[in-house]
Amino acid sequence: MSPILAPSILAADFGHLADQIARAERGGAGVVHVDVMDGHFVPNLTVGPPVVKAVRRATALPIDVHLMIESADRYVDAFVDAGASWVSVHVEALAHLQGTVAHLRKRGVRPGVALNPSTPLASLDEILPELDYVLVMSVNPGFGGQSFLGASLDKIRRLRAGIQQRGLTVQIEVDGGVDVGNAPSLVKAGAEILVAGSAVFGRGDPEAGARQLLEACR
Numbered sequence: 001m002s003p004i005l006a007p008s009i010l011a012a013d014f015g016h017l018a019d020q021i022a023r024a025e026r027g028g029a030g031v032v033h034v035d036v037m038d039g040h041f042v043p044n045l046t047v048g049p050p051v052v053k054a055v056r057r058a059t060a061l062p063i064d065v066h067l068m069i070e071s072a073d074r075y076v077d078a079f080v081d082a083g084a085s086w087v088s089v090h091v092e093a094l095a096h097l098q099g100t101v102a103h104l105r106k107r108g109v110r111p112g113v114a115l116n117p118s119t120p121l122a123s124l125d126e127i128l129p130e131l132d133y134v135l136v137m138s139v140n141p142g143f144g145g146q147s148f149l150g151a152s153l154d155k156i157r158r159l160r161a162g163i164q165q166r167g168l169t170v171q172i173e174v175d176g177g178v179d180v181g182n183a184p185s186l187v188k189a190g191a192e193i194l195v196a197g198s199a200v201f202g203r204g205d206p207e208a209g210a211r212q213l214l215e216a217c218r
């Protein structure tokens with residue numbers, strides 16, 4: 001099955017954001033991934049609701065907002081109001097994860113939970129049936145352009161097996177260092193959504209970048 005490609009605008013040219021997104025879309029992108037960082041949960045700052053609003057005006061694709069922030073529960077409504085279609089929050093950053101996930105569903109967006117590389121899959125045992133997707137980080141969050149951590153492959157395999165065993169339909173999204181080299185094995189391991197920043201926007205031709213990634217997975 002061919003994966004959904006979710007280009008991360010973190011690596012895009014923000015001066016020409018609408019055009020960059022349109023080009024990735026022509027290359028086959030199915031979702032636009034927006035990385036939100038607060039300088040606390042991760043050592044970097046990026047964008048907030050106004051940029052999600054601008055992306056909303058630029059494309060009809062679903063917008064996948066990845067919140068790498070503390071106290072995400074205080075900000076989810078602002079991102080939903082700005083036009084987010086999917087919202088993922090980090091298990092490491094929320095004490096009352098279930099409440100936030102239930103709230104997201106009530107607001108009509110697809111709820112997801114993200115896991116850092118060192119966070120065990122067992123931390124999802126209770127929440128898994130309530131999720132639409134799990135975002136497996138394959139780098140430590142904070143920056144684009146890092147190298148893929150190989151152990152993520154087996155983590156995805158084990159997560160896929162667990163989801164199947166429990167008869168759930170939760171999707172797996174992988175984020176960090178995804179490229180034409182590792183994408184096919186990630187899909188084989190069970191990833192259905194591939195986030196890619198540098199591989200799509202980092203080489204000057206987002207349409208070709210997106211197309212090559214998807215072609216590699218055929």
Ligand code: DX5
Binds near residue numbers: 008010141175178
């Ligand atoms: C990392 C972000 C990723 C990142 C992906 O903290 O969550 O979405 O921007 O970028 P690449 O594909 O360059 O690793």
Ligand code: ZN
Binds near residue numbers: 033034035066175195
């Ligand atoms: Zn991300």
